[in-house]
Amino acid sequence: MAYFDEMMDTPDLSKLRDRGSKKWVAMMLPEHLKLVREYIADQKKSPRPELDEWDIDIIQENIQISMQRNVEVEIKTWKDGAFTYSVGKLTWVDLKNRVIEVEDVFKSFVIRLDEIVDVTVLE
Incomplete structure (x- = not known):
């Protein structure tokens, strides 16, 4: 036992x-x-944020301000479920092809307007 x-x-x-x-x-x-x-x-992956007309107006206004003052902007884009941030000066906007060209310290690159979620002017 x-x-x-x-x-x-x-x-x-x-x-x-x-x-x-x-x-x-x-x-x-x-x-x-x-x-x-x-x-x-x-x-x-994070879902694409829905932009209303107020958000689009703010983005457009910040793009215009950065082009007029020739200042740097921070651009937040969304693609394939991920957010990316780019900093640089806007060199031109092509509304026909719906792209903008951004020039940073090292290179210039093109961003599609449809991918832009937010634009912040850096002064």
């Missing part, structure tokens, strides 16, 4: 070495792993 009393005591958890998530990888197919990675990537 003493043997069974020893067995009923609490087990020593320090001897337990769990392999964590490694033990589940062997059961997952490459298709499952691909779907899990895509799901995690989709969860990190």
Whole structure:
């Protein structure tokens, strides 16, 4: 009976070495792993903010101010679920093609007007 009393005591958890998530990888197919990675990537994406006419007017006004004063602006853009920030001076605006050209210290680049979420004048 003493043997069974020893067995009923609490087990020593320090001897337990769990392999964590490694033990589940062997059961997952490459298709499952691909779907899990895509799901995690989709969860990190942020939705495109909806701009009303007030927001668009503020963006347009800040673009005009930066062009007139020749000052730097910070442009916040949204593309594929991620926000990016660019800082530089606006060199020209092409309304026909709906793009603006921004020149920073190192290079000049083009940003589509449809991707712009916010423009801040830096003075």
